Amino acid sequence: MANTSVLAATLGGYLRARRALVPPADAGLPATGRRRVPGLRREEVAELAGLSTDYYVRLEQGRADRPSAEVLDALGRALRLGPAERAHLHDLARPPRRAPAAAAGRAGALRPALRQVVEAVPATPAVIMNDRTDVLAWNPLAAALIADFPGLAPRERNMARRILLDPGAREIHLDWDEAARTTVGILRMAAGRHPHDLELVRLVGELSLGSETFRTLWAGHHVHEKTHGPKRFRHPIAGDLTLDYETFQVPGAAHHLLVIYTAPPGSPAEEALAFLGGHIAAGAGAPARTRARPEAAARADAEGRQT
DSSP: OOOGGGOOOOOOHHHHHHHHHHHGGGTOOOOOOOEEEEEOOHHHHHHTTTTOHHHHHHHHHOOSSSOOOHHHHHHHHHOOOOHHHHHHHHHHHHHSSSTTTTTTGOOOOHHHHHHHHHHHHHOOOEEEEEEEEHHHHHHEHHHHHHHOOGSOOOOGHHHHHHHOOEEEETHHHHHHHHHHHHHHHHHHHHHHHHOHHHHHHHHHHHHHHHOOHHHHHHHHHHOOOOOOEEEEEEEETTEEEEEEEEEEESSSSSSSEEEEEEOOOSSSSHHHHHHHHHHHTOOOOOOOOOOOOOTHHHHHHHHHHHH
16 A cells, blocks of 8 residues: 655644745844854744744644644745645645545546537647646647647656656756646645545655656645646747646536646747647648648757757
């Protein structure tokens, strides 16, 4: 049986990690000379949160059980936490007392109608994923641009595995460092919500063994809630694309996320998506990797002449 301790992220550990990231000046504290540790001291966090130092120390040491929402909100303000970080703080403070009987299958089967929704998106990439970053549904443009999801085994249709363990990921995700950081942050959030999820335990164990980057980021306790923002891809045929993504949470307990990538009207990215979509609509599937768009081929030739 998988050992769920691999997901262990105690409230005290998170508090220690977060206070180390807060410069005293940012918290409005006066300079007090040289410090032995970075960030805030325990007594400073306690003062900022309106708590006694003794109670805060007991929180960090795991000797204070289930602090109130008011205490957690005060700590969130003192530690300058954002919305995702505050949610994670609350999750860690109130973990499930035992594993649900269906914890391993909590992400469940995707409703057929949701798969149809994704496949019906015609002109832009779309996927449905869960908070383990398993990709559960995709449309043809997503398969052409992000990964060959139809050709992958189900366990390999996981964005954390694709980004952190696939040697070719840096060629696809142009902002790979940020993609890795946010992906690990998504898994940290999931671990706080579902510390007994055996599939997540196995995934974290696999990533810990296979990726030094993952180990470093996981130890930093960074959390991330996927919402919206820019995303840059490189496709060997269509070239470089800068897209915007929006995330929509599907109602239900499984924490399924619909992610849609769009290109600004009239942009080169819109042209590139139209190029990929044209091949798919013509019945050719994803365009052959030996036949590039003229712009991409010209850029590749120029780069070759410079090397």
